[in-house]
Amino acid sequence: MNIPSFQYPQNPTKETVIECLGLESVYSQNLQRPILNGIDCRVQRGEFVALLGLNGAGKSSLLRSLIGLMPITRGKIVINGTPLSSHTLSPIRRQVGMLFQGGGLIPQLSVIDNVLCGKLGNLKPQHTLFGFPKQDRRQGIELLERLGLREHVYQKVYQLSGGQQQRVAIARALIQSPSILLADEPTTGLDVVASQQVMETLATLNYDKGITIVAVLHDLGIARQYAHRAIILDAGKVVYDGECDQLQDKFMQMVTN
Numbered sequence: 001m002n003i004p005s006f007q008y009p010q011n012p013t014k015e016t017v018i019e020c021l022g023l024e025s026v027y028s029q030n031l032q033r034p035i036l037n038g039i040d041c042r043v044q045r046g047e048f049v050a051l052l053g054l055n056g057a058g059k060s061s062l063l064r065s066l067i068g069l070m071p072i073t074r075g076k077i078v079i080n081g082t083p084l085s086s087h088t089l090s091p092i093r094r095q096v097g098m099l100f101q102g103g104g105l106i107p108q109l110s111v112i113d114n115v116l117c118g119k120l121g122n123l124k125p126q127h128t129l130f131g132f133p134k135q136d137r138r139q140g141i142e143l144l145e146r147l148g149l150r151e152h153v154y155q156k157v158y159q160l161s162g163g164q165q166q167r168v169a170i171a172r173a174l175i176q177s178p179s180i181l182l183a184d185e186p187t188t189g190l191d192v193v194a195s196q197q198v199m200e201t202l203a204t205l206n207y208d209k210g211i212t213i214v215a216v217l218h219d220l221g222i223a224r225q226y227a228h229r230a231i232i233l234d235a236g237k238v239v240y241d242g243e244c245d246q247l248q249d250k251f252m253q254m255v256t257n
């Protein structure tokens with residue numbers, strides 16, 4: 001997949017699609033503070049944002065909070081203009097795909113069945129007896145073909161390489177046609193080539209399909225190469241929000257402070 005590196009996708013309206021205002025999560029006795037401790041940030045439609053920070057900074061917690069998997073005690077989250085609440089959680093989850101750390105796939109199931117798991121939330125009672133509708137299966141296969149996995153559709157997931165598995169996880173997140181994709185460490189554990197393939201897949205989705213992406217990354221070089229902007233968290237707060245140019249310096253400042 002060849003993508004031009006780095007032109008910004010079109011976003012003439014600069015519409016905000018993720019907004020966190022004074023976000024505070026549950027208190028942690030261990031940390032003696034809320035895990036997310038007053039987060040303010042915004043992401044605009046079509047952006048590719050790298051979410052960075054040392055281990056334990058709160059990156060996964062922030063992504064989880066955006067789909068209602070981390071209880072919030074203060075502040076608010078607005079997704080595509082809708083405040084997140086118990087009433088709006090289902091529609092919001094259909095708009096936001098999540099790529100969990102480690103992929104979260106079921107190794108013994110086939111690739112296509114793993115992808116269809118992304119549709120489980122939509123399953124009607126009759127489908128539990130007769131399986132997924134044909135059109136879902138077709139859509140899953142098309143997605144896998146687009147992600148370069150045509151030959152692997154019916155293979156078991158455990159038979160695939162790490163990079164291929166991560167692309168299956170991407171297909172599973174995409175089967176709901178989300179407008180936002182959250183990716184928690186999509187390249188961790190992958191070799192350089194597989195990391196690059198996964199990042200290019202994400203960049204293509206961002207560039208060609210206009211999907212807004214927030215990815216937790218550890219490699220500052222990868223962040224600089226693929227992301228338009230970086231948000232750095234430390235101790236549950238945003239400590240940097242801006243260009244990817246001087247990330248190394250920012251990290252050195254954080255570590256030495």
Ligand SMILES: Nc1ncnc2c1ncn2[C@@H]1O[C@H](COP(=O)(O)OP(=O)(O)O)[C@@H](O)[C@H]1O
Nearest residue numbers: 028031035053054055056057058059060061062
């Ligand atoms: N469900 C939870 N209960 C208690 N503590 C948690 C929970 N989830 C995360 N934490 C703690 O919150 C902090 C941030 O975790 P996390 O968001 O996973 O960090 P990161 O992804 O940046 O490494 C860590 O200290 C972690 O131990």
Ligand SMILES: [Mg+2]
Nearest residue numbers: 059060061101
């Ligand atoms: Mg994490």
